[in-house]
Amino acid sequence: xxxxxxxxxxWWILLLFFNPATKDLCDKQHHTKESMVMGKYSRVDGRKxxxxxxxxxxxxxxxxxxxxxxxxMSSSVPVQNSNPLSQGNVNGxxxxxxxNISKQFEESPGDLLEDARKEDSNAVxxxxxxxxxxxxxxxxxxxxxxxxxxxNENRDExxxxxxxxxxxxxxxxxxxxxxxTRTENNKDGKTEDRESNSGDGESTAEAGETQAxxxxxxxxxxxxxxxxxxxxxxxxxxxxKNPDSGENANENNQEGATRNNVDSQENDQTSIEILPAGTQxxxxxxxxxxxxxxxxxxxxxxxxxxxxxxxxSKDQHGHGWKLCNVTAGxxxxxxxxxxxVIRRLPSTKHYEHRExxxxxxxxxxxxxxxxxxRRSVKWPKSREKIWFYNVPNTKLAEVKGHQNWVKVTGEYLxxxxxxxxxxxxxxHYIDFIxxxxxxxxxxxxxRVILDVGCGVASFGGYLLEKxxxxxxxxxxxxxxxxxxxxxxxxxxxxxxxxxxKRLPFPxxxxxxxxCARCRVPWHIEDGKLLLELxxxxxxxxxxxxxxxPVYRNRPEDVGIWKAMSKLTKSMCWDLVVIKRDTLNGVGxxxxxxxxxxxxxxxxxxxxxxLCKGSDDPNAAWNVLLEACMHExxxxxxxxxxxxxxxxxxxxxxxxxxxNSQVGVYGKAAPExxxxxxxxxxxxxxxxxxxxxxxxxxxxxxxxxxxxxxGGFAAALKDLKVWVMNIVPIDFADTLPIIYERGLxxxxxxxxxxxxxxxxxxxxxxxxxxxxxxxxxxxxxAVIAEVDRILxxxxxxxxxxxxxIIGEIESLAKSLKWEIRMIYxxxxxxxxxxxxxxxxxxxxxxxxxxxxxA
Numbered sequence: 001x002x003x004x005x006x007x008x009x010x011w012w013i014l015l016l017f018f019n020p021a022t023k024d025l026c027d028k029q030h031h032t033k034e035s036m037v038m039g040k041y042s043r044v045d046g047r048k049x050x051x052x053x054x055x056x057x058x059x060x061x062x063x064x065x066x067x068x069x070x071x072x073m074s075s076s077v078p079v080q081n082s083n084p085l086s087q088g089n090v091n092g093x094x095x096x097x098x099x100n101i102s103k104q105f106e107e108s109p110g111d112l113l114e115d116a117r118k119e120d121s122n123a124v125x126x127x128x129x130x131x132x133x134x135x136x137x138x139x140x141x142x143x144x145x146x147x148x149x150x151x152n153e154n155r156d157e158x159x160x161x162x163x164x165x166x167x168x169x170x171x172x173x174x175x176x177x178x179x180x181t182r183t184e185n186n187k188d189g190k191t192e193d194r195e196s197n198s199g200d201g202e203s204t205a206e207a208g209e210t211q212a213x214x215x216x217x218x219x220x221x222x223x224x225x226x227x228x229x230x231x232x233x234x235x236x237x238x239x240x241k242n243p244d245s246g247e248n249a250n251e252n253n254q255e256g257a258t259r260n261n262v263d264s265q266e267n268d269q270t271s272i273e274i275l276p277a278g279t280q281x282x283x284x285x286x287x288x289x290x291x292x293x294x295x296x297x298x299x300x301x302x303x304x305x306x307x308x309x310x311x312x313s314k315d316q317h318g319h320g321w322k323l324c325n326v327t328a329g330x331x332x333x334x335x336x337x338x339x340x341v342i343r344r345l346p347s348t349k350h351y352e353h354r355e356x357x358x359x360x361x362x363x364x365x366x367x368x369x370x371x372x373x374r375r376s377v378k379w380p381k382s383r384e385k386i387w388f389y390n391v392p393n394t395k396l397a398e399v400k401g402h403q404n405w406v407k408v409t410g411e412y413l414x415x416x417x418x419x420x421x422x423x424x425x426x427x428h429y430i431d432f433i434x435x436x437x438x439x440x441x442x443x444x445x446x447r448v449i450l451d452v453g454c455g456v457a458s459f460g461g462y463l464l465e466k467x468x469x470x471x472x473x474x475x476x477x478x479x480x481x482x483x484x485x486x487x488x489x490x491x492x493x494x495x496x497x498x499x500x501k502r503l504p505f506p507x508x509x510x511x512x513x514x515c516a517r518c519r520v521p522w523h524i525e526d527g528k529l530l531l532e533l534x535x536x537x538x539x540x541x542x543x544x545x546x547x548x549p550v551y552r553n554r555p556e557d558v559g560i561w562k563a564m565s566k567l568t569k570s571m572c573w574d575l576v577v578i579k580r581d582t583l584n585g586v587g588x589x590x591x592x593x594x595x596x597x598x599x600x601x602x603x604x605x606x607x608x609x610l611c612k613g614s615d616d617p618n619a620a621w622n623v624l625l626e627a628c629m630h631e632x633x634x635x636x637x638x639x640x641x642x643x644x645x646x647x648x649x650x651x652x653x654x655x656x657x658x659n660s661q662v663g664v665y666g667k668a669a670p671e672x673x674x675x676x677x678x679x680x681x682x683x684x685x686x687x688x689x690x691x692x693x694x695x696x697x698x699x700x701x702x703x704x705x706x707x708x709x710g711g712f713a714a715a716l717k718d719l720k721v722w723v724m725n726i727v728p729i730d731f732a733d734t735l736p737i738i739y740e741r742g743l744x745x746x747x748x749x750x751x752x753x754x755x756x757x758x759x760x761x762x763x764x765x766x767x768x769x770x771x772x773x774x775x776x777x778x779x780x781a782v783i784a785e786v787d788r789i790l791x792x793x794x795x796x797x798x799x800x801x802x803x804i805i806g807e808i809e810s811l812a813k814s815l816k817w818e819i820r821m822i823y824x825x826x827x828x829x830x831x832x833x834x835x836x837x838x839x840x841x842x843x844x845x846x847x848x849x850x851x852x853a
Contacts, residue, residue, distance in 0.1 A: 512542045535630060751782075
């Protein structure tokens with residue numbers, strides 16, 4: 001086609017040059033000019049001016065013809081068989097892996113997502129147009145001095161090219177709304193030529209690529225930013241005209257930039273692993289299966305919820321999101337704000353109104369963002385101050401400000417580090433406890449603790465300096481937003497209450513339990529609530545009780561102290577010490593749980609009674625409390641019979657009691673444990689830290705939505721982050737292993753909302769979770785819950801099969817989230833998305849969450 005255009009232009013030039021009409025025209029111009037010019041410009045023979053004029057005319061016509069030929073040739077470039085290497089580099093905008101991984105894709109192109117393949121083609125369109133745009137600018141500069149007509153032609157052409165780019169952007173916007181239609185059109189229409197070109201590229205690659213070709217590819221990569229800049233300019237122009245289109249264009253720009261960055265990183269490190277290869281890839285695939293030897297919370301717990309059925313019936317990308325119209329507004333927690341059920345409770349004596357009451361259908365609306373919301377203050381500064389408008393509540397500052405809980409300071413809420421029992425600061429109080437009983441050994445023997453009725457969690461926040469991680473919890477009650485304050489500060493915390501059900505933790509996992517004026521009536525109803533602490537406390541662990549009955553002599557306090565003394569003695573708890581803190585004017589009693597059953601067997605009365613043998617102490621999901629105690633394990637091969645290794649050795653060493661078990665992936669449990677840890681260390685160090693476009697300095701609160709052995713959290717040990725490890729109730733119950741490693745977590749059913757305030761986590765990680773949830777949950781509701789938990793500008797990392805990756809990508813785009821990275825291999829995929837500040841404008845009223853007057 002190019003050769004034909006060139007030959008036509010040559011014939012056209014020759015015809016113009018030898019055409020008699022051309023000579024006549026020149027002669028006419030000569031005679032006209034002779035009559036107009038002065039004598040000093042005339043020539044004796046009169047011929048030279050004619051030749052000069054004719055030459056000018058021919059040059060103009062030749063220039064115009066050359067421009068026309070060039071336009072024909074340049075407009076035909078996209079449909080030519082282009083260099084496979086160059087085309088591959090353009091396609092690299094969508095791909096995340098480097099050249100080596102691209103080869104793997106070429107060997108099995110069927111593994112690619114259809115959407116990703118189409119977006120590759122769209123990237124070719126956009127970049128070809130933008131390269132053409134830049135080339136036009138250069139040609140206009142070169143030809144400007146030769147002809148004004150040619151300059152005008154080039155300007156028209158540039159305008160036309162810009163319009164093409166804008167049309168491409170419109171196509172992208174439509175495509176993002178209807179990905180399936182886009183894929184079908186591609187197969188039948190415009191991309192047929194490009195697909196054939198890609199096929200040529202694959203055959204070329206299969207024939208063998210040399211090092212020179214690799215260098216050429218790298219050079220092509222380096223020239224991509226020029227095209228990108230032209231594309232960005234067109235997109236910004238388009239964005240001014242259409243805000244929605246601008247959002248999509250910006251999303252594609254950032255997406256492409258991140259993916260190009262990852263491309264270059266992976267070219268430099270050929271051993272980089274986004275999805276591991278070889279034996280590690282085998283381990284990744286095994287995460288889809290569960291070993292039948294492991295029990296789950298569904299099996300262990302008797303009162304599990306009836307699974308919800310999936311109700312996804314339409315294109316997810318076209319989902320119409322709405323804002324939740326609820327009484328709680330930006331602080332909506334669906335399972336704790338179900339006023340339809342709360343109003344109908346027969347009693348609230350045991351704090352039933354603070355427990356979970358999930359709506360029959362999980363909400364699919366989005367929680368509003370408070371007006372004036374700003375990106376959270378980074379850790380460790382966030383421990384001392386947070387933005388007021390992120391949690392715009394002043395009641396706690398008014399009620400507890402004199403105890404140095406929280407104060408309003410200009411545009412910040414500040415936290416002096418005090419509490420009801422430690423007005424002069426948590427650090428002094430922490431040292432006071434250590435001095436009272438040195439065997440507690442913060443950060444060594446005592447690593448994982450439970451803080452009951454935590455307030456704003458200053459106790460747990462300052463324990464982090466001692467290498468202690470506290471699972472702090474409090475109810476969503478009149479102490480307005482106390483747990484939300486804690487999480488906004490970057491301190492581990494959750495919403496829960498000591499009510500009628502067991503806490504969502506396995507038995508014998510906490511090294512220490514702390515209660516500082518936590519307002520829990522431990523002594524009533526046969527000590528049912530204190531017996532729940534006994535269940536989760538490790539044999540040999542400590543219970544620290546800092547409350548007025550310990551150090552005051554008022555009649556009420558004296559009565560409570562006597563009741564507590566009787567109860568703890570019957571539970572065989574040893575009262576280690578009672579100590580007075582003179583600075584704060586408070587005192588604390590420290591108890592220790594027994595490490596054998598001798599005391600239980602020698603009690604004069606079996607009160608409280610030992611639990612029945614059929615009662616599983618690890619069953620914790622929706623299980624009612626019972627006033628009984630479980631026996632202490634005495635078999636040295638059973639969990640709880642020995643104290644874990646000191647921190648940090650316990651993080652990396654398989655628990656002693658795993659030796660007799662088969663691991664989740666079917667291997668010997670210690671081998672499984674070690675392989676899982678190695679796997680996640682490789683993924684985190686080689687991929688997540690450098691290949692996802694995440695600024696880890698802005699990440700503090702992380703949730704692993706489907707933790708197995710806690711390997712992902714363990715791999716992040718050296719970062720200034722903490723991880724909430726979730727073990728779903730229908731997966732293998734590995735939460736005891738996570739606690740044995742010195743990490744924290746809880747059980748949860750992802751068909752329901754999680755017990756946390758909105759906007760409380762910076763990063764959510766889901767490894768082969770959504771493919772399982774889709775079988776029994778509404779996936780749209782699950783993503784709405786993810787949106788509720790994630791902070792604006794937070795990240796979601798998903799590892800799953802390519803089908804699920806495609807669905808999550810589509811839902812993320814419908815939420816106006818930015819796709820930072822997408823990658824697939826062998827039908828397994830990886831997706832990293834970035835939540836934006838976007839909120840819909842329409843509202844959906846959730847009647848169950850409205851408090852009626």
